[in-house]
Amino acid sequence: xxxxxxxxxxxxxxxxxxxxxxxxxxxxxxxxxxxxxxxxxxxxxxxxxxxxxxxxxxxxxxxxxxxxxxxxxxxxxxxxxxxxxxxxxxxxx
Amino acid sequence: xxxxxxxxxxxxxxxxxxxxxxxxxxxxxxxxxxxxxxxxxxxxxxxxxxxxxxxxxxxxxxxxxxxxxxxxxxxxxxxxxxxxxxxxxxxxxxxxxxxxxxxxxxxxxxxxxxxxxxxxxxxxxxxxxxxxxxxxxxxxxxxxxxxxxxxxxxxxxxxxxxxxxxxxxxxxxxxxxxxxxxxxxxxxxxxxxxxxxxxxxx
Numbered sequence: 001x002x003x004x005x006x007x008x009x010x011x012x013x014x015x016x017x018x019x020x021x022x023x024x025x026x027x028x029x030x031x032x033x034x035x036x037x038x039x040x041x042x043x044x045x046x047x048x049x050x051x052x053x054x055x056x057x058x059x060x061x062x063x064x065x066x067x068x069x070x071x072x073x074x075x076x077x078x079x080x081x082x083x084x085x086x087x088x089x090x091x092x093x
Numbered sequence: 094x095x096x097x098x099x100x101x102x103x104x105x106x107x108x109x110x111x112x113x114x115x116x117x118x119x120x121x122x123x124x125x126x127x128x129x130x131x132x133x134x135x136x137x138x139x140x141x142x143x144x145x146x147x148x149x150x151x152x153x154x155x156x157x158x159x160x161x162x163x164x165x166x167x168x169x170x171x172x173x174x175x176x177x178x179x180x181x182x183x184x185x186x187x188x189x190x191x192x193x194x195x196x197x198x199x200x201x202x203x204x205x206x207x208x209x210x211x212x213x214x215x216x217x218x219x220x221x222x223x224x225x226x227x228x229x230x231x232x233x234x235x236x237x238x239x240x241x242x243x244x245x246x247x248x249x250x251x252x253x254x255x256x257x258x259x260x261x262x263x264x265x266x267x268x269x270x271x272x273x274x275x276x277x278x279x280x281x282x283x284x285x286x287x288x289x290x291x292x293x294x295x
Contacts, residue, residue, distance in 0.1 A: 005101075005104075010104065011099070012103075012107065015107055015108065016111050019107065019111035020111050020114070020115055022112070023112045024115050024178050025177045025178060025181070026176070026177045027175065027177075028175050028176065030175055031175035031176045035115070063173055068173070088104055092101070
């Protein structure tokens, strides 16, 4: 039986962000932008959506005079990602 | 990358690709800190040895306090990484604890100096104890990074630390300890640092 895929994760950029964050302790905005090959605006919007769902933690501070944003996956995000993988498996032959 | 719906197959491919991409090039340059501390200590040991040898003044041993300046410099120069892996975090924590042990030892010895009214044990004991901490730190780093050289070379350096302790316990003040310290750091930091950088660039 097919399980429902979490719509918040079942989109290309948000899934890419979560896949990166699941495999590291924390990553900054520039790193995510490079790895996902996305625009800053789009990435920012998707990060906000994941953050509002408590799937990721976003920390904003300054390195020197430059703003620095780091993201980290939360326990809830980890669980959601795991459930998403389980759901994907149900679609596989 | 635009926000778009994916097929199940595309989702799995994307997850695999992204996880794989985080594993690439993350370890490059990890050996550089080892080399900075290693070469600085080697040079410092030689300078202190030569100054002590030609002036017959053991006060130059206080020069080892410049290790704090080296630590401050390396910390100041270190760029905040774009991404911190679990491996990187574990290594960072290991060295934080080692740094803390180093600081606690330094402060404790100062307290003993005040209690026992002596300055001799302070600097002389810092050498073998620091070396033991460094060796433990490098070995644990080697275990985390799965590098045999980094794991086992500090054991050779540990013998030097034990010799230093025995020499001090038997009241053999010897300026050669400064040179031994330099040699120990070549074994425990410089060689593993170069091996690590070579492997990462391969």
